[in-house]
Amino acid sequence: MTSSELTVLNLLGSGLSTARIAASLGVTTCAVEACKRGIYRKLGVVSQAHAVARAISLGFFDHHRPLPDSGRTRPEVVVVHARPGACRDRVAETLLACGQSFAVLRDSAGAHWLQWRRGTLAAVLIDPDPGDWQLPARLGAPTLVVCSVPPDLAAVGDAVRHGARALVWREDVPEDLCGMLSLMCRGYFTMTALCLDAFTAGIAAHPPELTARERDVLDSIALGHTIGQxxxxxxxxxxxxxxxxxxxxxxxxxxxxxxALIISHRLGLVDRSRAEGP
Structure with missing residues (x-):
């Protein structure tokens, strides 16, 4: 598969819609649909869920990371969207120190000029509220979230669900921010240790217990079956x-x-040998 197809496949596994994937990648929905058709053809499937199931069986979600694009080593402009405070100042100082161009915006209304700017954009949000996600969505920019307080599973999960591609703890900003922005813009997903610990500890503390019927339905989804089947x-x-x-x-x-398939696979609830279509 091409790097674009692998990236779209990974986002499909995250449950994102075609429109959301297009916004995240800064492309049209037609381009995403064309990429999906290529994925379906190469995997020999006819639906999104079946494509994810087949990809799991082939090991795509075990070690997959989008392939880096050597043409995008760093964003041209970083848009910092946050309320005034020490954490925002730290982010600005770090970007200045590494020679990264950036703009600080209070709301999405001031971002209209960025939509016409050529080159790669990236967004940085600090402890984002639900409304803060409108800015990166409007720009179609990959997003890094800075956590100014120790994050928990809910905070990390919410950021990932909204499409964040990187998460960093405020104390790690001076050392890691610029490097993580570069990785993010090359197609990687990354987070610092404290954020990862919150995510993995939360999962380990709350393992789901499925009923026999729920397992039957999950197995059927893994086989690519429709509701009727x-x-x-x-x-x-x-x-x-x-x-x-x-x-x-x-x-x-x-x-x-x-x-559901991706989460189940990561929790060990789906047997890879059974996650294959007929």
Whole structure:
């Protein structure tokens, strides 16, 4: 697969819609759809969930990282969107020290001129509120989140769900910020140790316990089955499958079948040998 296809496949596994993927990558929805068709053709599948299931079976999500693009070693402009304070000052000082061009904006209304600027943009948010995510979405810019207080699983998970591609603890900003921005703009996902610890500790502390029926539905999703196929396979109604699937998503913290597969795979709930289509 091409680096673009691997990147889109990874974002599909995160449960992002076509429109959200397009906004994150700064491309059109038509370009994303074309990339998805290429992925489906190469994997021999016909749906998003089936593509993720086949990718899991092939080991794509075990060690996958988007391939770096040597043409994008650092962003041309970093947009810092945060309220005044010591943490924002630290970010600005660090960007100045490494010679990185940046702009500090209070809200998305002042970002109109950036939409016409050529070159790679990156966004930095500090302890973002829900409304703060409008700016990177409007710019189509990859986003790094700075945590000014020790993060927990909820904070890290919320940032990732909103499309953050990097997370850094405020104490690590002087040492790691510029390097992480460079990695992020080359297609990598990265976070500093404190953020990663919060994420992994939270997962380990709350392992999901699935019922037998939920496991049946999860296995069927991993096989690329539709709701109707799952109902026939299990001898139950489609409405029952939808109800069980909704409970499964709730337990896993997933929003889509693809995201449920990725989370289950990372938690060891999906046997790779069974995550293959017929």
């Amino acid at each position: 799952t109902a026939r396979r299990l001898g139950i109604t489609a409405k029952t499958v939808e109800s069980v699937q909704a409970r499964l998503f709730l337990r896993l913290g997933a929003r889509t079948r693809s995201e």
